[in-house]
Amino acid sequence: DGGITQSPKYLFRKEGQNVTLSCEQNLNHDAMYWYRQDPGQGLRLIYYSQIVNDFQKGDIAEGYSVSREKKESFPLTVTSAQKNPTAFYLCASSTGFFSGRPNTGELFFGEGSRLTVL
Amino acid sequence: QQQVKQSPQSLIVQKGGISIINCAYENTAFDYFPWYQQFPGKGPALLIAIRPDVSEKKEGRFTISFNKSAKQFSLHIMDSQPGDSATYFCAAGTHFGNEKLTFGTGTRLTIIP
Secondary structure, rough: OOOEEEEEEEEEOOOOEEEEEEEEEEEOOOEEEEEEEEEOOOOEEEEEEEEEEEEEEEEOOOOOEEEEEEEEOOOOOOOOOOOOOOEEEEEEOOOOOOOOOOOOOOOEEOOOOEEEEO | OOOOOOOEEEEEEOOOEEEEEEEEOOOOOOOEEEEEEEOOOOOOEEEEEEEEOOEEEEEEEEEEEOOOOOEEEEEEEEOOOOOOOOEEEEEEEEHHHHHOOOOOOOOEEEEEE
C-alpha cells in the first residue's frame, strides 16, 4: 500500500538533546512537508521540499533542520535550540510543482510523531 | 497576510443537524481552498476542496460555500452523524495547491445523539 510512514510514533527526549524524526513515502511524490500541530494553533509549516536536494523554510523553522537526499525520505531534526519542542509532528507529501503530472494539490499525511521533552 | 482565520474553535451539534464551520483569509493570491478532517491520533486527510471560479461545491453531505468578495469560505455538513466527530481544518494555498498550504487553527466537532 502506498503511503507516508513516520517513526517513531512516540518519542521522549531530555532537554539539550537533538532528535531526528523519520518520514518515508512510497507515493512517488516530489514535494514533502513537515508541520507542527499544537492545541489551538492548527498546523504550522516547519520546512518543505519541492524537489530532491532542495528545501525551504516554513513559518516556524527556527530550531529545526531537514535534509532531502532521496526522493522518498525527508527527515526532521529537532535541535536543542528549539525552545518548545513538545508537540505532534506531521509529515506530508504531494505530487508537487515540478512533477509535470496532474496535481490536485492534495496533501497526504502520515500518522504523526508525538515528541515529549522531559 | 498569510493567515487563515477559522471559527468556531469547538462545535457541538445534534445528530441529524447541520454543522457549519467558517474561515476567512486576507491574501487575494490564494486560489485553492481545501478542508481536511482529522481523527484523534491520526494525520489529517483531504475532505473536499474548492477553487475560486465556483461559489459552491458539494460532495455527498459535505458542501463548501465560497464568497470571493468577502474572502470567506465555509464547510457545511448536512445530516451530521456521530462518525463526523473529528477536528476540521480549513486551508488556503496558491498555484492551485502546488505550493505550501496555510492552515486555520481547527474546529473540534462533536456530534451528540
